[in-house]
Amino acid sequence: xxxxxxxxxxxxxxxxxxxxxxEAAEQAMAGFRSLDLTIERKADGTAVTSxxxxxxxxxxxxxxxxxxxxxxxxxxEDEVTGTSGRRWILDPIDGTDPFSRxxxxxxxLVACEDQHGPLLGITAxxxxxxxxAAGRGLGCHWGDRVGRASxxxxxxxxxxxxxxxxxxxxxxxxxxxxxxxxxxxxGNAYGLSLAATGRVDAFFDARVHPxxxxxxxxxxxxxxxxxxxLDGSGSLVAGDALLCGPPLLDPLLALLRG
Numbered sequence: 001x002x003x004x005x006x007x008x009x010x011x012x013x014x015x016x017x018x019x020x021x022x023e024a025a026e027q028a029m030a031g032f033r034s035l036d037l038t039i040e041r042k043a044d045g046t047a048v049t050s051x052x053x054x055x056x057x058x059x060x061x062x063x064x065x066x067x068x069x070x071x072x073x074x075x076x077e078d079e080v081t082g083t084s085g086r087r088w089i090l091d092p093i094d095g096t097d098p099f100s101r102x103x104x105x106x107x108x109l110v111a112c113e114d115q116h117g118p119l120l121g122i123t124a125x126x127x128x129x130x131x132x133a134a135g136r137g138l139g140c141h142w143g144d145r146v147g148r149a150s151x152x153x154x155x156x157x158x159x160x161x162x163x164x165x166x167x168x169x170x171x172x173x174x175x176x177x178x179x180x181x182x183x184x185x186x187g188n189a190y191g192l193s194l195a196a197t198g199r200v201d202a203f204f205d206a207r208v209h210p211x212x213x214x215x216x217x218x219x220x221x222x223x224x225x226x227x228x229x230l231d232g233s234g235s236l237v238a239g240d241a242l243l244c245g246p247p248l249l250d251p252l253l254a255l256l257r258g
Contacts, residue, residue, distance in 0.1 A: 009137060011135075017112060017120055018122060020059055020110060021110040024058065024124065025124040027055050028055050029127070031050070032099060037049055037051070037100060038050055049093070049099070049100055052092050056077060057077070059092060059110070060072055060077065060080075067088075070082045072089075072090065075090070085114055085115045088110070088111070089112070089113070089211050089214035090110060091109040092108055093106055094106060094107055094109045094211075095188030104127045106190070107125035108189070109189055110215065111214035111218070113214075118136065118214075118221070120135045120136065121133070121215025121217070122134075123190075125190050125193060128190075131143065132147055132192075134196070134221075134222035136218055137222075139222050140197075140219055140223040142197045145197075147197045148223055150195075150244065150248070151246075155181060155251045157182065158182065158202060158252075160200065160202040160203070160252070161186040161187055161195065162206075163187025163205050164185060165185075169258065175255045179255055187205065191203040191205075195244065196223045196243070197223070201245065202248055203243040203244070213241040214236060216241060226242075226244055226245070226249045227241065227242070229241060230257055
């Protein structure tokens with residue numbers, strides 16, 4: 001049978017994406033814990049700062065310069081439709097609430113997809129000097145280490161990270177606790193990094209936008225883990241996201257679905 005696997009991510013494309021993510025993280029760090037930080041509220045009630053907007057603008061300019069035919073979807077500006085078959089998905093500061101309060105779970109998220117699906121994904125958490133990156137067919141890397149999702153098999157004692165429980169369905173937390181799952185609010189961009197490197201056994205958020213989790217599908221696939229949603233579609237627009245190792249996928253989905 002011929003190999004029908006999608007082509008691997010180009011090494012040069014991933015290198016450029018890493019450079020863009022590094023630049024974005026460095027720019028965001030300039031505003032972290034700044035006394036002059038101005039916080040506004042968008043129409044949906046979520047927080048935004050001038051650094052969210054400035055970092056996304058810089059990312060878009062970098063993409064336009066290097067890949068002018070690519071599309072871009074980001075949190076802070078209108079979508080740009082491309083002609084190349086590739087689309088970048090950006091969250092300049094994933095975790096604006098913690099960023100604006102001086103809490104260290106935020107990071108810059110950069111992802112790209114093509115006609116075959118997720119192509120590359122990066123989480124950059126500059127406050128800890130940590131970048132976790134993956135390209136399709138290139139593996140997942142955590143600095144000079146290989147990223148591996150958790151291989152834990154027992155639900156009891158499993159550590160599940162989340163950005164918050166306010167959007168969880170009633171009873172979800174009770175079911176997890178009754179099964180012995182430990183829930184910790186180590187979320188936002190850092191939660192994705194933790195799941196892709198096996199430092200937590202799972203990550204779940206009950207309300208997400210595409211840019212909140214866009215790096216996750218390729219990060220988890222290349223780390224030997226799973227990315228899915230409660231409806232089983234694994235779509236970035238499903239509105240929720242679960243990241244975990246394969247042994248915990250079915251039992252965690254059962255607990256989360258109730």
